[in-house]
Amino acid sequence: MAEWGSLPIREELRDAHPYGAPQLDVPVRLNVNENPYPPSEAVRSSITQAVSQVTIDINRYPDREATVLRTKLAQYLGHSLTADRVWAANGSNEIWTQILSAFGGPGHSMLTFTPSYSMYQEYARNTFTTFVSAEKTPDYHVTAEIALEAITVHQPQVVAIASPDNPTGISLERDVLTRILEVAPGIVVVDEAYQEFSSRPSVVGLLADYPNLLVVRTMSKAFAFAGGRLGYAAASPQVIDALRIVRLPYHLSAITQAVAGVALDYRDEMLSQVDHIIFVRDQATKKLRTMGLTVVDSDTNFFLFGPFDHPHDTWGSLVDRGVLVRDTGVGNYLRTCIGTDEEMEIFFSALEDVLAEERTSS
Numbered sequence: 001m002a003e004w005g006s007l008p009i010r011e012e013l014r015d016a017h018p019y020g021a022p023q024l025d026v027p028v029r030l031n032v033n034e035n036p037y038p039p040s041e042a043v044r045s046s047i048t049q050a051v052s053q054v055t056i057d058i059n060r061y062p063d064r065e066a067t068v069l070r071t072k073l074a075q076y077l078g079h080s081l082t083a084d085r086v087w088a089a090n091g092s093n094e095i096w097t098q099i100l101s102a103f104g105g106p107g108h109s110m111l112t113f114t115p116s117y118s119m120y121q122e123y124a125r126n127t128f129t130t131f132v133s134a135e136k137t138p139d140y141h142v143t144a145e146i147a148l149e150a151i152t153v154h155q156p157q158v159v160a161i162a163s164p165d166n167p168t169g170i171s172l173e174r175d176v177l178t179r180i181l182e183v184a185p186g187i188v189v190v191d192e193a194y195q196e197f198s199s200r201p202s203v204v205g206l207l208a209d210y211p212n213l214l215v216v217r218t219m220s221k222a223f224a225f226a227g228g229r230l231g232y233a234a235a236s237p238q239v240i241d242a243l244r245i246v247r248l249p250y251h252l253s254a255i256t257q258a259v260a261g262v263a264l265d266y267r268d269e270m271l272s273q274v275d276h277i278i279f280v281r282d283q284a285t286k287k288l289r290t291m292g293l294t295v296v297d298s299d300t301n302f303f304l305f306g307p308f309d310h311p312h313d314t315w316g317s318l319v320d321r322g323v324l325v326r327d328t329g330v331g332n333y334l335r336t337c338i339g340t341d342e343e344m345e346i347f348f349s350a351l352e353d354v355l356a357e358e359r360t361s362s
């Protein structure tokens with residue numbers, strides 16, 4: 001715990017820790033849901049060229065509106081979207097902060113369904129937004145009954161739902177979402193961080209019918225661009241205008257805009273491993289089940305597996321064998337994302353080892 005001394009830190013931050021999974025230097029890192037495949041030489045050299053081009057007038061501020069990039073993002077999302085319905089920021093984490101700066105704040109509340117992405121609570125805290133939540137079903141689904149009841153009780157200005165969800169990997173049913181959109185008094189934010197891994201269509205297609213829908217996306221996961229820090233959103237022009245009001249001036253650097261644009265130009269290549277990752281996920285799911293474990297069916301590049309009597313100990317035993325997964329604190333499960341084929345082999349043998357060890361010691 002930090003020693004704050006006489007620093008005038010906010011009361012609710014006194015006992016807080018910075019968010020984030022341990023960045024441990026182990027050979028197999030499967031804990032933050034990255035795409036494990038690095039970009040090709042061709043992509044890397046185009047990125048380098050774009051950066052070199054940007055440096056010519058790096059003495060100038062970048063385009064505040066990031067129009068070129070937003071136009072490309074709109075084309076990528078399809079559904080005839082245009083730049084005025086798309087917004088971009090440094091990771092979807094910044095998009096969320098802007099959403100709550102615009103629509104949350106003192107006297108406003110955000111409703112989520114737990115368990116889900118634990119950062120939602122922190123965005124709320126940071127923006128003085130009241131955080132309210134409702135429990136999902138025991139198998140981690142949001143039903144219309146649960147959602148409508150919570151919305152009726154809390155009347156939240158913001159409803160936040162990750163679909164497919166992190167850490168469960170489960171998607172929200174389309175008819176549940178439309179019921180939510182029909183009764184929510186404010187905006188409904190669907191976090192589609194893992195959409196490219198899902199077999200279901202994006203909810204971007206619902207934007208035309210529901211002006212209170214805001215879809216958040218990221219290039220950090222399927223797009224293999226986590227280090228580039230680019231998140232984006234699609235919504236009505238009015239909602240986008242609200243985000244433009246609270247953004248910091250020149251929030252998106254010229255380098256980020258240029259590099260993300262290059263990654264989008266290479267979208268087919270950037271996304272080329274997605275099908276393979278899905279295939280490996282399904283194979284791994286089967287394999288862990290034959291090992292006697294429960295695996296939660298996932299629409300993403302990760303899944304929950306277990307249960308373990310002492311998940312944190314199992315997590316530690318895997319770390320000892322050079323494999324870093326996530327201890328999410330959900331239902332005695334651990335979460336792993338899908339690595340390269342070699343990484344998965346190491347993961348399987350480490351897990352077999354740990355399970356054998358746990359059996360003999362119990």
Ligand SMILES: *Cc1c(COP(=O)(O)O)cnc(C)c1O
Pocket residue numbers: 033090091092093094117162165166191193217218219220221226230231
């Ligand atoms: C990984 C993740 C994000 C991504 O964050 P970035 O800031 O875009 O890297 C957002 N939402 C969920 C649910 C995630 O799992």
